[in-house]
Amino acid sequence: MDGTFDRRGLLRGGIIGTAAVALSWNGIRSASAPPSPLIFHSPELTPFVDDLPRLPVISGRELHVTAATTTHRFHRDLPESPAMGYSGMDYLGPTIEHRAGTPLTVRFRNELGPHPFAADLDTTVHGVHDGFRTAPPTVLHLHGGVTPPDSDGHPERPVYPGQHAVHEYPFPQHAAGLWYHDHAMGITRANVYAGLAGMVLLRDEFDTGAADNPLRLPAGEFEVPLVLQEKIFDADGRQSLRTTPVVPQGSWEGGGVGDVGVVNGKVWPNMDVARGLYRFRALNAASYSVWNLFFGNRMRFWVIGNDHGVLDAPVPVTEFLLAPGERVDLLVDFSGLAPGETVELRNDLAPPFQAAVLGEVAMELFCRFRAEDRIGCTLPVPTRLRGGPGLPDMLPPLASPSMIRNVTVSQPYEVRMPPSIMSLNNLRYSSSEIEMPRQGTVEQWNIINITPDPHPIHIHLVTFRILDRTVLRTVDYQVANPQPPVGEKWTPAPDGFLGGAPMPAEEWESGWKDVVRTDGGTVTRIIVRFPTAAELGFDPDAAFARVPGEQAPASVPAASHSPHGAGVHPVHDGPHTDELRGYVWHCHLLDHEDHDMMLRFRIVP
Numbered sequence: 098m099d100g101t102f103d104r105r106g107l108l109r110g111g112i113i114g115t116a117a118v119a120l121s122w123n124g125i126r127s128a129s130a131p132p133s134p135l136i137f138h139s140p141e142l143t144p145f146v147d148d149l150p151r152l153p154v155i156s157g158r159e160l161h162v163t164a165a166t167t168t169h170r171f172h173r174d175l176p177e178s179p180a181m182g183y184s185g186m187d188y189l190g191p192t193i194e195h196r197a198g199t200p201l202t203v204r205f206r207n208e209l210g211p212h213p214f215a216a217d218l219d220t221t222v223h224g225v226h227d228g229f230r231t232a233p234p235t236v237l238h239l240h241g242g243v244t245p246p247d248s249d250g251h252p253e254r255p256v257y258p259g260q261h262a263v264h265e266y267p268f269p270q271h272a273a274g275l276w277y278h279d280h281a282m283g284i285t286r287a288n289v290y291a292g293l294a295g296m297v298l299l300r301d302e303f304d305t306g307a308a309d310n311p312l313r314l315p316a317g318e319f320e321v322p323l324v325l326q327e328k329i330f331d332a333d334g335r336q337s338l339r340t341t342p343v344v345p346q347g348s349w350e351g352g353g354v355g356d357v358g359v360v361n362g363k364v365w366p367n368m369d370v371a372r373g374l375y376r377f378r379a380l381n382a383a384s385y386s387v388w389n390l391f392f393g394n395r396m397r398f399w400v401i402g403n404d405h406g407v408l409d410a411p412v413p414v415t416e417f418l419l420a421p422g423e424r425v426d427l428l429v430d431f432s433g434l435a436p437g438e439t440v441e442l443r444n445d446l447a448p449p450f451q452a453a454v455l456g457e458v459a460m461e462l463f464c465r466f467r468a469e470d471r472i473g474c475t476l477p478v479p480t481r482l483r484g485g486p487g488l489p490d491m492l493p494p495l496a497s498p499s500m501i502r503n504v505t506v507s508q509p510y511e512v513r514m515p516p517s518i519m520s521l522n523n524l525r526y527s528s529s530e531i532e533m534p535r536q537g538t539v540e541q542w543n544i545i546n547i548t549p550d551p552h553p554i555h556i557h558l559v560t561f562r563i564l565d566r567t568v569l570r571t572v573d574y575q576v577a578n579p580q581p582p583v584g585e586k587w588t589p590a591p592d593g594f595l596g597g598a599p600m601p602a603e604e605w606e607s608g609w610k611d612v613v614r615t616d617g618g619t620v621t622r623i624i625v626r627f628p629t630a631a632e633l634g635f636d637p638d639a640a641f642a643r644v645p646g647e648q649a650p651a652s653v654p655a656a657s658h659s660p661h662g663a664g665v666h667p668v669h670d671g672p673h674t675d676e677l678r679g680y681v682w683h684c685h686l687l688d689h690e691d692h693d694m695m696l697r698f699r700i701v702p
Contacts (some may be wrong), residue, residue, distance in 0.1 A: 102607045106667050110686075112241065115118075120521070122215060123157075128462060132457060132494075133456020133457070134342075135341055135342070135343055135455040135456050136340055136341050136342075136353070136456050136457055136687055137329050137331070137337060137339060137340055137341065137342065137359050138356060138457050139328070139329050139330040139331075139356050140175075140328070140330060140332060140334065140497060141586050142172050142357060142364055142365070143173075144176060144364075144365035144462065144465065145172065145365060145366070145367040145464075145465045146173045146174070146362070146367075146549070147172060147173055147363045147365075147366045147367070148152050148170070148363075148366055148367060148368070148369075149360060149361055149363065149366040149367065149368035149464055150361040150362055150363055150366070151321070151361075151524075152189065152191060152192045152295075152296065152322055152324070152361055153186070153191040153192070154192045154193075154194050155184070155189060155191045155192070155193055155194070156193065156195060157497030158199065158200065158201060158202065159201075159202045159203075159204070159610075160193065160201065160202070160203050160204070161184070161203075161204045161206070162183055162184050162190070162203050162204070162205050162206070162237065162277075163181055163183065163184055163185075163205070163206045163207075163208050164181060164182075164205075164206070164207050164208065164209055164235045164237075164256045164279075164293055165181065165183075165208045165209060165210075166179070166180075166181055166208075166209050166210040166211065166212075166213065167179075167180050167181060167182045167186075167187040167188065167292070168180060168187060169182070169187040169188035169362065169666075170293065171188075171330070171336065171359065171362065171363060171364050172327070172363065172364040172365075172411075175330060175334040175364070176333070176334045176335075177544070178213075178330070178334060178335045178336045178458075179213035179214055179291075179335060179336075180213060180291055180292045180336065181213065181288065181291040181292040181293050182211065182292050182293075183292075183293065183295055187292075188292040188362040188642075189292055189294055189295055189324060189361070189362050190195045190277065190293070190294065190295025191295060192295065192296045192297070192298060192322050193295065193296070193297045193298070194297075194298045194300065194306065195270075195297065195298075195299055195300065196268075196299075196300050196301070197268050197270055197271055197272055197299050197300065197301040198268060198269065198301070198594070199268060199684070200265065200266065200267050200268065201265075201266040201268060202263065202264070202265055203237070203263070203264040203266065204261060204263055204264075204265075205237045205256065205261060205262050205263070205264060206256075206260070206261040207234070207235050207256045207257060207258050207259065207260055207261070208258065208259075209232075209233050209235060209258050210231075210258070211230065211231050211233075212229065212231070212233045212284075212287065212291070213291050213335075213336075214290070214291065214338045215230035215231070216230075216346055216347060217287060217338045217339060217346060217347060218230055218284060218347070218575075219283075219347060219348055219349040219692075220283035220286060221348075221349070222691055222692045223282070223283060223525075223526065223527065223692075223693070224252075224253075224282035224283040224284045225282075225283035225284060228271055229284060231301075232257060232258050233255060233258070233281070233284065233287075233288065234255030234257050234258075234281050234284075235255070235256055235279050235281050235288055235293060236250045236251070236252055236255055236256065236279060236280040236281045236282075237250050237256070237262070237264060237277060237279070238277065238278060238279070238280035238557070239264070239266060239275060239277050239297065240275060240277065240278060240422065240611070241273060241275035241276070241297075241404060241405065241424075241590060241611050242266055242268070242270075242275060242297075243264055243267070243268065243269050243270045243558060243628075243633065244264075244267075244558065244640070245265060245267070245635040245636075245637075245678060246637060246638075246639060246641055246677070246678065246679060247639070247641035248263075248265050248266060248640075249266040249557060249558065249680055250264070250280045251280075251677055251681070252280050252281060252282040252285070252681060252695070253282060253643060253677055254641075254642075254643060254644070254645055254677065255281055255282065256645060257451070260645070261645075262645035263645075267634055267635065268299065269632075269633060269634055270299070270405070271299075271405070271406050271489065272299050272300050272301040272302055272303065272406055272407075273299050273402075273404065273405045273406045273424075273609075274296065274298060274299075274322075274378045274380070274402070274404075274424040274426060275296070275297035275298075275299055275424075276294060276296050276297055276382070276424065277294070277295050277296075277297060278293055278294040278297065278381055278382070279293040279294075283691050283692070284691065285687050285690055285691055286338070286352075286384050286687035286688050286690075287338060288693055289382070289384065289687055290328075290336070290338055290384055290687075291648070292362075294324065294382045295324075296322045296324060296378065296380060298322070298378065298505045301489075303487075303488060303489050304406075304407065306320070309437070311487040312407065312479065312482055312488070313426070313476055313477075313479050313486065314376050314401070314476070314479070315373075315374050315375055315376040315428070315474040315476060316376075316402045319371075319373070319374065319376060319473060319474040320375075320376040320377075320378065321368075321375060321376070321377050321378070321381075322359065322361070322378045322380070323360055323377050323378065323379045323380065323431075323464075324360065324362070324378075324380050324382050324421075325358070325359075325360055325363050325379060325380060325381055325382060325383065325385050325388070325463055326355070326358075326359040326360075326382050327354065327355030327356070327358055327359065327383050327386060327460045328355045328357055328358065328359050328364075329353075329355050329356055330357065333507045339353075340352075340353025340354065340355075340457070341353060343455070349688065349691070349692050350688060351517075351519070351689070352384060352385035352452075352687075352688040352689065353385060353452060354386050354448045354452055354457045354458070354459070354460055355383070355386070355455060355460050356460055357460065358444075358460055358461075358462050358463035358464065360442075360463050360464045362665070365462055365463070365465070365668050366464050366465075367464065367465045367466075367467055368464060368465070368466050368467070368470075368607065369466075369467050369469050369494055370431045370467065370468060370469065370473065371431070371468075371469055371471050371472060371473025371474070371476055372428045372431050372432045372434060372436070372468050372469065372471065372472055372473055373430070373431060373432050373472055373473025373474040374428060374429070374430050374431075374432070374473070374474045374475070374476050374477075375424070375428070375429050375430075375431065375473070375474065376401075376427065376428055376622065377426075377427040377428075377429060378423050378424065378426055378427075379419065379424065379425050379426075379427060381419045381420060381421050381422065381423050381424075382421070382425075383421050384421065384686065384687040384688060385421065385622065385686050385687075385688065386412055386421070386446075386448065387418060387419070387420045387421070387446060387551050387553070387614060388418070388419050388444040388446055388460075389417070389418055389444055389445055389446035390416060390417060390419055390442065390443070390444055390463075391415055391416035391442075391443055391444075391445070392415075392440050392441065392442060392443070393430075393440050393441040393442075393443050394440050395415050396415070396433070396440065397413050397414070397415055398413075398414060398415075398427055398428060398429045398430070399411035399412060399413055399414070399427065399428040399429075399478055400402050400412045400414055400417060400425060400426070400427060400605035401427065401428055401479075401482060402425070402426030402427045402482075402608060403423065403424065403425050403426065403605070403606055403608045403609075403610060404423060404424050404608070404609060404610045404611050404612060405560050405608065405609035405610065405611065406489075406608060406609060407482040407483060407489070407608070408428065408482060408483070408492070408604075408605075408607060408608050409481065409482060409483045409484060409491050409492055410479075410480065410481050410482055410483075411428060411478055411479060411482065412604045412605045413481075414605055417603070417605050418446070418603075419593045419616065420551065420553035420612065420614040420685070421553050421612075421685045421686055421687070421694075422553050422555050422611075422612040422685035423553065423610075423612045423614070425605075426480055429479070431466065431468055431473070432472075432473075432475075434468035434516030435468065436468055436469065436470035437467065437470075438467070438468050438469060439465050439466065439467045439468070440465070440466050441462060441463070441464065441465045441466075442462075442463040442464050442465075443461055443462055443463065444459055444460060444461055444462075444463065444654065445459055445461065446459055447459050449549060449550045449551070449617065450549060451549065451550070451670070454671055462669075466521070492562075492607070492608060493622050494625060495562055495564060496624055498539045498540050498541035498624060499538050499539055499540070499541065500538060500540045500541070501540070501541045501543065502532065502534070502540050502542050502543070503542075503545060503588045503589070503590050503591070504521060504522055504532070504542060504543070504544055504545065504588055505520075505521065505522050505523060505545045505546075505547065505588050505589075506520075506521060506544060506545065506546040506547065506548060506552050506554070506615060506684070506694070507519075507520050507523060507547050507548060507580065507587075508520070508548050509523060509580065510651050511617075518583065518692055518693040518694075519684065519686075519689040519692060519693060519694035520583060520687075520693060520694060521682070521683070521684075521695070521696050522579060522586050522587060522588050522652060522687070522696065523581065523583060523584070523585060523587035523588075524584060524585075524586055524587060524696060525584060525693050525695050526697075528584065528696065529588070530586045531679075531696055531697045531698050531699065532682075532696070532698040532699075532700050533698065533699045533700075534698070534700055534701070535627065535629055535700070535701055535702070536628065536629040536630060536638075536700050536701065536702055537626075537627065537628070537629045538626070538627055539563070539624065539625070539626045539627075540624075540625055540626075540627070541622055541623070541624055542561075542622070542623050542624075542625060543590075543591060543593050543620050543621075543622055544613070544615045544620065544621045544622075544623065545569065545574075545588075545620050546569075546615040546616065546617055546619055546620075546621070547569070547571045547574065547575060547618070548617055548618075549617040550616060551614055551616050551617055552614075552615050552684045552686060552689065552694070553612050553613065553614050553615070553684065553685040553686065554612065554613050554615055554621075554682065554683070554684060554685070555611060555612045555683060555685045556611060556625065556680075556682040556698075557611075557626050557680035557681055557682060558628075558637060558680050558700070559610040559611070559626070559627060559628070560610060560611055560625075561609070561611070561613070561623045561624060561625035561626075561702075562602075562607070562608075562609065562610065562623065562624050562625075563602035563606055563607070563610060563613055563621070563622075563623055564601075564602065564621045564622040564623060564624055565599035565600055565601045565602060565621075565622055566599065566600045566602075566615075566616060566619045566620070566622075567595045567596070567597065567598070567599045567600065567619060567620045567622075568594060568595065568596035568597045568618060568619055569591055569594055569595060569618050569619055569620050570594045570595070570596045571618050572588070572595040573594050575592070575649060576592065577589075577593075591620045595620065597605065599622075612622075612685055627700045628645075628700075630702070637679070637680070637700040638678055638679060638699055638700055638701055638702065639678070640676040640677065641676065641677055641678075642675065642676065642677070643675050643676065643677050678699055679695055679697055679698055679699035679700065680697070680698060680699075680700075681695055681696065681698070682695070682696060682698055683696070
C-alpha cells in the first residue's frame with residue numbers, strides 16, 4: 098500500500114483496535130506476556146558484558162567536526178552495524194569542553210556515504226528527496242547554544258556530502274551541559290538515531306571542571322557524561338529505525354519505544370565505580386520516550402542542575418522524569434555499596450496508551466554500576482550551589498510577562514494520504530504565520546497540548562523557566578473551539594477549560610530550561626525572555642543565505658535545498674526567498690519534528 102502511515106492514526110481508525118482486547122485496562126502488557134506480533138523485537142542479549150565507554154573529550158578555540166558513515170558494535174554479541182559518527186568516532190561524537198564567553202569556531206564537514214536507513218526514508222515528508230538515500234544531508238545544531246542565526250543549524254540550510262560549513266559560537270552564557278546533533282529537514286530522526294549526537298560541557302569560573310572548582314563538585318574521573326538512548330536491533334543485529342510492522346517500510350512512523358537501553362553507544366553496559374561521589378551529566382538523546390529514572394535499590398541521589406546550569410541547591414530525589422532533548426546534572430553517592438555490590442539505572446515509565454496498545458512496554462534498564470574495593474571522591478554533597486561567597490548568583494524570581502502567547506500542540510487528521518501530521522498551531526512548517534516576539538520582552542507561553550501524549554517542546558536560542566502545568570478539559574475545549582483544516586492557525590485561549598489547580602514545576606526542573614515536557618491534555622506555562630541584539634552581541638533577526646557554501650550534489654535537485662521544493666508533496670509548498678531569518682521551535686520527539694511539529698519564529702527589533 099502506498100503513502101505515509103501513522104500507527105496511532107490507524108489505532109484511532111480501528112484498524113488494529115482489537116489488539117487492545119489482550120491488554121490490561123491501561124494498555125500495558127505484563128512482563129510475562131508473550132512478545133507482541135505488532136512490534137519488532139531485538140535478539141536476546143546478555144546485559145553488563147560491555148564496559149561503559151568513556152567518551153573522548155576535545156577542546157580548543159577552533160575545532161574540525163566531520164560527520165561520516167561508519168559501522169559500530171553496540172554489544173559484544175552483535176555484529177558491526179551501519180551507523181554514523183562525528184570526528185573519527187564510529188558512533189556519537191566526542192564531548193566538547195569549552196569556556197563560556199570564549200568564542201569557538203567549528204569547521205563542519207559532511208563526509209556521509211549511503212544512509213544506513215536508506216530504505217526507511219519517506220520522500221512524502223516535505224524536504225526529503227530520493228537522493229538522500231545515497232547522499233544524505235546533515236545540519237549541525239548546537240542545542241542550547243546562544244548562537245547567531247546563521248550558525249544555529251537551521252534545518253533549511255543543509256550541508257551535503259563533500260560540502261562544509263563554518264559555525265561561529267560566541268557562547269555569551271553560563272556553564273551548562275549542552276549537546277550537538279543533526280537537524281536536517283525531514284530526516285533528523287534517521288540521522289540522530291544513526292549516531293549523530295554528542296555532548297558539550299560549557300565551563301565558567303564557578304563550574305571549572307577542575308578538582309578545585311568553587312562549586313565543590315566531583316571532577317576528572319568522577320564526572321561522567323551519559324548519553325542515554327533506546328533502540329531495537331533486527332535479527333541480523335543491525336540497529337533498526339522501525340518499531341512496528343503496522344507501518345510499511347519507507348513510510349513515516351510517529352515514533353516508538355526501543356526494547357534495549359544504550360548508554361554512550363553500548364547496550365546495557367557496566368561501569369565499575371569507586372565508593373564515593375560521582376557527577377553524572379545525563380542526556381535523553383532518544384527519539385521518542387520520556388523516562389522515569391531511578392536506581393534499582395531506590396537509593397537517594399541529587400539533581401543539581403538541568404538544561405542551563407546548576408540549581409540554587411541540590412534537590413534530593415529517588416526518581417525524576419527526563420524527556421528527549423533534556424539534560425540533567427546528578428550527584429550519586431556510591432559510598433554505601435560494599436565492594437562488588439551492584440545497582441542499576443532503570444526506568445519504569447510506561448509508554449503512552451497508543452503505543453502500549455501495540456504491545457510496547459517500558460524499556461526498563463540502562464546500565465549497571467559495580468562498586469570497586471577503593472575509595473573515590475570523598476567530597477560532601479554541597480548544601481548550596483548558588484547565592485554565597487564564591488558561588489554564582491541565585492536564580493532570579495520569575496519575571497512578570499508583558500504578553501501572553503497561546504500555542505497549540507495537536508495531531509490533525511485529514512481524509513487524504515498521508516492521514517495525519519503532527520502540528521504546532523495547526524500549521525505546517527511552510528506556514529508564513531510565525532511567532533514574532535520582540536527583543537527585550539518577557540512573554541508567557543501557554544503551551545496547550547490537546548493530544549494524549551507528552552511532547553517535549555524546544556525553543557532555539559532562548560532559555561525559559563517553567564511556571565506550572567494544568568489539566569485541560571480537551572473535549573470541552575475542542576467542542577467550543579472546533580479545529581479548522583490544517584494550515585489555518587488555531588490557538589484558542591484555554592481560559593474556562595482548565596480541569597484543576599495548576600501544578601507548579603518540580604523543584605528539580607526549576608532552573609533555566611530550553612526543553613519543557615508538555616504532558617498530554619495539559620496547559621504548560623513557561624516564562625521566556627527574548628534577548629536584545631545588544632545583549633547577545635549579534636542580531637538574532639539578521640538575514641542569512643539559505644545555502645551555506647557550495648551547491649547540492651548532482652544527485653539532489655537544486656529545488657530540494659528548501660523544504661518546499663522536493664516536488665512530491667504539494668501541501669508543503671510555500672513562498673520562500675533565497676534568504677532565511679530567525680530560528681525554529683519544535684517538538685523534540687524527532688519523528689514529530691520531521692513531520693511537521695516544527696515552526697519558524699523571529700525575534701524582531
